[in-house]
Amino acid sequence: MRPPDRSIEQALIGWLPRRRWFAGKGREVTGVEIVVGTDLSAPAPEGLALRHTLVRVRQDDGASDLYQLLLGYRNRLPDRLQYAEILAVDGMHVYDAAHDPDLTQVLLADLASEASVGPLSFHRVPGAEVETGLASLAGTAEQSNTSLVFGEDYIYKLFRRITPGVNPDLELNLALTNAGCAHIPRLYGWVDMRIEEDAEERHATVGMLSEFLRTASDGWQLATTSVRDLYGSAELHAEEAGGDFSAEARRLGTATATVHRDLADAFGVRDAPADVLRAASARMHEQLEAACTDVPELAPYAASIRAVYADLAELDRPVPVQRIHGDYHLGQVMRTDRGWVLLDFEGEPARTLAERQAPAHPLRDVAGMLRSFEYAARFLLAGHKEVAAGQSELLEARAREWADRNRSAFCRGYADGGGPDPGAHALLLRAFELDKAVYEVLYEARNRPSWLHVPLGSLPHLTT
Numbered sequence: 001m002r003p004p005d006r007s008i009e010q011a012l013i014g015w016l017p018r019r020r021w022f023a024g025k026g027r028e029v030t031g032v033e034i035v036v037g038t039d040l041s042a043p044a045p046e047g048l049a050l051r052h053t054l055v056r057v058r059q060d061d062g063a064s065d066l067y068q069l070l071l072g073y074r075n076r077l078p079d080r081l082q083y084a085e086i087l088a089v090d091g092m093h094v095y096d097a098a099h100d101p102d103l104t105q106v107l108l109a110d111l112a113s114e115a116s117v118g119p120l121s122f123h124r125v126p127g128a129e130v131e132t133g134l135a136s137l138a139g140t141a142e143q144s145n146t147s148l149v150f151g152e153d154y155i156y157k158l159f160r161r162i163t164p165g166v167n168p169d170l171e172l173n174l175a176l177t178n179a180g181c182a183h184i185p186r187l188y189g190w191v192d193m194r195i196e197e198d199a200e201e202r203h204a205t206v207g208m209l210s211e212f213l214r215t216a217s218d219g220w221q222l223a224t225t226s227v228r229d230l231y232g233s234a235e236l237h238a239e240e241a242g243g244d245f246s247a248e249a250r251r252l253g254t255a256t257a258t259v260h261r262d263l264a265d266a267f268g269v270r271d272a273p274a275d276v277l278r279a280a281s282a283r284m285h286e287q288l289e290a291a292c293t294d295v296p297e298l299a300p301y302a303a304s305i306r307a308v309y310a311d312l313a314e315l316d317r318p319v320p321v322q323r324i325h326g327d328y329h330l331g332q333v334m335r336t337d338r339g340w341v342l343l344d345f346e347g348e349p350a351r352t353l354a355e356r357q358a359p360a361h362p363l364r365d366v367a368g369m370l371r372s373f374e375y376a377a378r379f380l381l382a383g384h385k386e387v388a389a390g391q392s393e394l395l396e397a398r399a400r401e402w403a404d405r406n407r408s409a410f411c412r413g414y415a416d417g418g419g420p421d422p423g424a425h426a427l428l429l430r431a432f433e434l435d436k437a438v439y440e441v442l443y444e445a446r447n448r449p450s451w452l453h454v455p456l457g458s459l460p461h462l463t464t
Ligand SMILES: Nc1ncnc2c1ncn2[C@@H]1O[C@H](COP(=O)(O)OP(=O)(O)O)[C@@H](O)[C@H]1O
Pocket: 139, 141, 142, 143, 144, 145, 146, 147, 155, 157, 185, 210, 211, 212, 213, 214, 216, 218, 331, 332, 343, 344, 346
């Protein structure tokens, strides 16, 4: 017998906030309600069941969000799945079935056959074949969603926070697929869900199946390996150390410009009037004030940051805007044998769908990646200071050198690829970088407090 929904909802109040992908951190969960549960007829062994579940989560600030869960039901929960348990009642275990390859196979089977099950409809990209019967492994990366790797072939992104509408990750991947862009993983299919609430019918993207880049390394790993290499021989300059990353940074810049051009071709570019910059500046101010309230360590830099935002508001000229990546950093790019590939076009997870879909200046993405070079250079510093006391100034200088070298290389590559020359738009770039750094301060305070020193540590340099 399955436990009643009420017991599951109660258990989810404590379980959800502890998930890495839960987007409402820092606010209390006051209620969870199962909006719709759909049994997926898994080609699963006897005694197992899979229920696709959409829940509404209410929080103490009045926010109310939808989340997607795959609930597994078993009479006996094997040791390997204990960590995924949500509750057990009268010998029946309810758990996060994203971690259970016996159950997740149904996703591939339904994509392969383009099934429709209750409110869920599974779609294949025209011409794409999907092989079934592969076992999945849930990714261990720091993620806003949950990714399931099937065999060595596919990666299925199970979107966690669900916003009605087409998810920009799917929207942009589909457009880039149609444009024949080489800098994205091959897209195989997606899952759409009909959501009926308050007599209203809406649709949302709840899953996406892409090529798993099995031989690729992500940009963050490659960049931090290069930084580690440099810190290991701190007497050398960045260009002398073995693992110099700058040629890769330059190629990454060029790939970024190519993707921006494809997005511009697919969705268009328009000249936004000057008041768009005033509105952007106002939003930046708002985020800064919110961040200063939550993170008082930001206060000493606030006046300098405000001055840059004020200059931006005064920049009285139209700016070209287009669809962009929106949350661009080294963890979102992978180096494959066919060059750099860009992932995760969802935009910043904390923003509304309308904000994430809004056209923006492409240098916002450039600023995101430039911040990421700072992150890669700075994130190892703290540990190193303990090991090599007295060397901290030298390592700080090396961090600066590494970041500057790779930032310049990326910008050169971006301009080579036909993007607007970052060097010719210093104020825009500075404002975008500061805005990103403020976002990161908030993001780290809410999600990874032990990383807060990384964005805070780069503020003295950014504000001088
Ligand atoms: N197509 C892919 N091939 C290989 N690894 C991938 C692929 N897509 C994502 N990943 C890995 O999963 C991580 C998280 O993916 P991402 O799309 O950024 O998810 P999220 O939206 O949850 O942050 C990436 O940093 C990368 O390491």
